[in-house]
Amino acid sequence: MTTRSILELAVCIVADRPAAAAARHRAMQAVSNYPGFISWRAVGSCETPGMLADLVEWETLDAAKSAGERVRRDPDFAPYMAAISAVMLMQHFAVEQQI
Numbered sequence: 001m002t003t004r005s006i007l008e009l010a011v012c013i014v015a016d017r018p019a020a021a022a023a024r025h026r027a028m029q030a031v032s033n034y035p036g037f038i039s040w041r042a043v044g045s046c047e048t049p050g051m052l053a054d055l056v057e058w059e060t061l062d063a064a065k066s067a068g069e070r071v072r073r074d075p076d077f078a079p080y081m082a083a084i085s086a087v088m089l090m091q092h093f094a095v096e097q098q099i
Contacts, residue, residue, distance in 0.1 A: 004095075005038055006064050008056040011089040017050060023079035024052070030076035031056070036063020051088070064092050 014020035021044075028040050038057040045051035058064040071077040 004059075006058045006061045007093045007095065008054075008058060008064050008068075009089060009091055009093060010054045010056075010087065012052055012054075012084045013048075013050050013086040013088065014052055014083050015050060015085050016083065017044065017052070020052060020080065020083035023083045024054070027071070027074075027077045027080040030074055031067065031071065034063070034067045034070060036060055036067070050085075061092055061094075 021042075024042055028042065031037060031040060036059040038059060040057075041055040043053045043055070045053070056064070056067075058067065071081070
């Protein structure tokens with residue numbers, strides 16, 4: 001991870017975690033081909049069964065924002081969007097420190 005990259009953090013709630021996981025896998029495959037994509041870490045809450053978080057790394061903020069528009073039209077991303085019942089947080093972050 002470079003200090004110039006942008007981290008996109010999305011925290012959401014899903015009703016059916018196994019179905020959401022399958023849909024998320026398909027979405028990850030699609031997004032991995034988007035311009036500026038670096039990586040995607042998909043995690044699930046240990047304390048809240050229906051809570052998932054996605055940490056996606058992008059080369060630039062513009063790439064992240066462009067991808068955000070593109071996923072709304074991407075049929076491979078639609079099942080994951082449909083599995084999400086609530087978005088708790090969706091923000092972009094610049095790395096300030098790292099060890």
